[in-house]
Amino acid sequence: MAPESKQFDVVVIGGGPGGYAAALYAAAAGLSVALIERDKVGGTCLHRGCIPAKEFLETAHVLRTIEHAGAFGFTTSAPTVDFAVSQNRKNEVVDQLHKGLSGLLKGRKIEVLDGTGRLDANNTVSVLDGADAGATLIGKNVILASGSVPRTLPGFDVDGTIILTSDEFLALSALPASAAVIGGGAIGCEFASMLSDMGSKVTIVEGLPSILAGCDTEVASVVQRSFKKRGIDIVSNAKVIGHTPSTTGTTLHLDGVEDLHVEMVIVSVGRRPRTQGLLGEATGVELDERGFVVADEYMRTAAPNVFAVGDVVAGTPQLAHVGFAEAIVAIKTILGEVTVPVNYDRVPWAIYTNPEVAFCGLTEAAAKERGYNVIVKKDPFAGNGRARIIGDTEGVVKIIAEKNADGTAGQLLGVHMAGPWVTEQLGAGYFAVNWEATASEAAALIQPHPSLSETFGETLLALAGRGLHVG
Amino acid sequence: MADVTLPSLGESVTEGIITRWMKNVGDVVERDEPLFEISTDKVDSELPSPAAGVLLKILANEGDTVGVGAVVAVIGELDGSTASPATPVADAPVAAPIQSASAPSLSASASMSFEKGLVVSPIVRRILDGGGVDARAVQGTGPGGSVTRRDAETAVANGPTDDVPIALTPGMRRMAHHMVDSVRTSPHGFVAVEVDASVFIKLEAVGRTTTDGTPINDEALVALAAVRALAEFDFFNATVAGDDLIIHRTINLGFVRSLQPAGMLVPVVHAAGGLTLRALAHRLNDLSDRVESRQLTTDDLLGGTFSLLAAPTPSTLVAMPLLIQPNVAALSVGAVRHAAVVVLRDGVEIVEPGRRLVLGLSFDHRVADPVSAAKYLERVGELLAAIDVNAER
Numbered sequence: 001m002a003p004e005s006k007q008f009d010v011v012v013i014g015g016g017p018g019g020y021a022a023a024l025y026a027a028a029a030g031l032s033v034a035l036i037e038r039d040k041v042g043g044t045c046l047h048r049g050c051i052p053a054k055e056f057l058e059t060a061h062v063l064r065t066i067e068h069a070g071a072f073g074f075t076t077s078a079p080t081v082d083f084a085v086s087q088n089r090k091n092e093v094v095d096q097l098h099k100g101l102s103g104l105l106k107g108r109k110i111e112v113l114d115g116t117g118r119l120d121a122n123n124t125v126s127v128l129d130g131a132d133a134g135a136t137l138i139g140k141n142v143i144l145a146s147g148s149v150p151r152t153l154p155g156f157d158v159d160g161t162i163i164l165t166s167d168e169f170l171a172l173s174a175l176p177a178s179a180a181v182i183g184g185g186a187i188g189c190e191f192a193s194m195l196s197d198m199g200s201k202v203t204i205v206e207g208l209p210s211i212l213a214g215c216d217t218e219v220a221s222v223v224q225r226s227f228k229k230r231g232i233d234i235v236s237n238a239k240v241i242g243h244t245p246s247t248t249g250t251t252l253h254l255d256g257v258e259d260l261h262v263e264m265v266i267v268s269v270g271r272r273p274r275t276q277g278l279l280g281e282a283t284g285v286e287l288d289e290r291g292f293v294v295a296d297e298y299m300r301t302a303a304p305n306v307f308a309v310g311d312v313v314a315g316t317p318q319l320a321h322v323g324f325a326e327a328i329v330a331i332k333t334i335l336g337e338v339t340v341p342v343n344y345d346r347v348p349w350a351i352y353t354n355p356e357v358a359f360c361g362l363t364e365a366a367a368k369e370r371g372y373n374v375i376v377k378k379d380p381f382a383g384n385g386r387a388r389i390i391g392d393t394e395g396v397v398k399i400i401a402e403k404n405a406d407g408t409a410g411q412l413l414g415v416h417m418a419g420p421w422v423t424e425q426l427g428a429g430y431f432a433v434n435w436e437a438t439a440s441e442a443a444a445l446i447q448p449h450p451s452l453s454e455t456f457g458e459t460l461l462a463l464a465g466r467g468l469h470v471g
Numbered sequence: 472m473a474d475v476t477l478p479s480l481g482e483s484v485t486e487g488i489i490t491r492w493m494k495n496v497g498d499v500v501e502r503d504e505p506l507f508e509i510s511t512d513k514v515d516s517e518l519p520s521p522a523a524g525v526l527l528k529i530l531a532n533e534g535d536t537v538g539v540g541a542v543v544a545v546i547g548e549l550d551g552s553t554a555s556p557a558t559p560v561a562d563a564p565v566a567a568p569i570q571s572a573s574a575p576s577l578s579a580s581a582s583m584s585f586e587k588g589l590v591v592s593p594i595v596r597r598i599l600d601g602g603g604v605d606a607r608a609v610q611g612t613g614p615g616g617s618v619t620r621r622d623a624e625t626a627v628a629n630g631p632t633d634d635v636p637i638a639l640t641p642g643m644r645r646m647a648h649h650m651v652d653s654v655r656t657s658p659h660g661f662v663a664v665e666v667d668a669s670v671f672i673k674l675e676a677v678g679r680t681t682t683d684g685t686p687i688n689d690e691a692l693v694a695l696a697a698v699r700a701l702a703e704f705d706f707f708n709a710t711v712a713g714d715d716l717i718i719h720r721t722i723n724l725g726f727v728r729s730l731q732p733a734g735m736l737v738p739v740v741h742a743a744g745g746l747t748l749r750a751l752a753h754r755l756n757d758l759s760d761r762v763e764s765r766q767l768t769t770d771d772l773l774g775g776t777f778s779l780l781a782a783p784t785p786s787t788l789v790a791m792p793l794l795i796q797p798n799v800a801a802l803s804v805g806a807v808r809h810a811a812v813v814v815l816r817d818g819v820e821i822v823e824p825g826r827r828l829v830l831g832l833s834f835d836h837r838v839a840d841p842v843s844a845a846k847y848l849e850r851v852g853e854l855l856a857a858i859d860v861n862a863e864r
Contacts, residue, residue: 339615436592436620
């Protein structure tokens, strides 16, 4: 054991949302904390994920607003975009948030070390590289929060110009005239939506029968219809064979489908855990066959006093806010406080495509699969006054409830939304599902008028037996 | 290093349940400092540490049943290497202040014995409240054992839990077992008589202590009279064995002591037959002290031939005791009451302040009857009145 080992109540490996949340929450409880980050605190989410992606999607939203300004009586010339400026604005937003977070960590007296952390036996953590290379720390508790990295496809070597993952895509200062997005999950669809709104010709290549596979089918089909209407091609059930690069981009080869020439290929086929080199000898921490860290519902790994939170944890959704929640569970567990583990069936999901998608709880298919008798109601945004006002009526709210023996709607099982600002609207549905409200209990509460959230309220009323507008 | 073993707890006791550890691993213990609490089918006892040092290991958890002679813990030497907790952090130099003064203390492995039902949805809470169900009484099936709506509805459907089930303590279980057995074995008869208690006025006058300062309580004075009366009513100091009544030559007098929150013990003053008031007061005080400090051994509880129940409260007229098996009689002493008594003065009945006391006798109706019981009680009253407190103290 190195004599200069510093001891902390909590040593966190990884400064992304899971890691920095654990550090902040632990420090707020008066614990001494060290946080080891190999790049910049904020992690993938802040620098190469959620935040930059949403910033660009907002860029696309601004463009749409300008394009629709004529309908409100404004005379505008056809807008052009200097994407380098957009990229700069994104960087400023990220920088400000990064500075804010760094200040917060400093203010809480968290010791932030620069380098790659490795857990060794006996809760010792070594810093392998970076400015603090060679440091060793001892944590009464260690939290593994090393995050994840984009998965890639064999034969598609990432070069940052023709073949990109989300990491490279979000650093672009010019957008391609045409692009193929391999993988029609949340990340792929967000990129496709943004590129298409910004004028690129986009093809989504999806191996499954439809895009947004985890979403309720009716919500996913709202997005799919909107994409198709805006000229996004969707190749489903696709099998990617390979590609042939050329001076103007590359030609994608797909099984049973015509070759596709694009300027750029964006690979968004999921994320793998960053656990290579994370563990030294004899730590006792258990990894699953895909390299994720195995943890119980209190985020405890197989090794005593070693916890894992965030994307690195096996079998849990790779969402920043799930990382935050897991961090709180881990720290409360360390403190011996009362804590309720994350209910992974009921975390909120938000996809910032145009139109947006947000949901919580079981899809209709999943509810039936679990043996529930269900009762389902839907209300489209087309009938919503506020949606008319903002000129954005595409979308639907769909709510799934358990069907009581007498045929009435019981406990809410899932709330699914597609449409304008639904990522901001999900909150009410999230509470209703997690507080285990019935349709009538939730329907008895009022939504403001006029607001987009009335569509949620109207769906609840219909589910409770009698809708004002829908049946 | 010293092993802590479960010592002999008296004859006929082969095992006990560890009910509480008073020390945690890593704590410093003094020799003879109470270390753990054991519950046997006879008694709950605190057992002292056999050595001074650091409690290194606890080998039997609370609730475990252990046999006499089993090693239940290990005590290490204070200054030895085994004495410090064997964690890697212990000998690591500390460069930064580890914790601010207000920081919570960290347990080595976070205790997961979280109180259930504290975090429930407002809707679940309303359902439980409406059904009169305490959230803590519901076994939750949600994450971390949290109470879901379905759990709450099931619990409410099963009825309100105004009745909260509480597991019997070992003391309660012993009492339950013995009392059921006693009622099943002996047909109980009961007689109560009121007797003169003016002797207590005399006792108060001399100061309620022995000449060497040991307190004399009401119980001791009545016990003395009861023991003396047993010499004439020896069939109450007896045991039924088949078709025989075995008369005991020795009077081993059991005193009923209640336990908190419930349960009872009947420690015995052995060979009480020839004791003077002073000696009986000494023995009784010693017994009470050891009940209080949980130092009774099983031998203190065995061999009783007759028992005495003191007034449970200062206004109890008399209580009906159940027989401590295999005894055939149990004396119950009511509270000594201030009373207006009628006395004969110069051939005239007058009323004057005095003391009265109700004595009761529970008896085994197989071998005794109300007449003999009442006669015994009257004799106790006479002998009580005849005690020369000043001479005997």
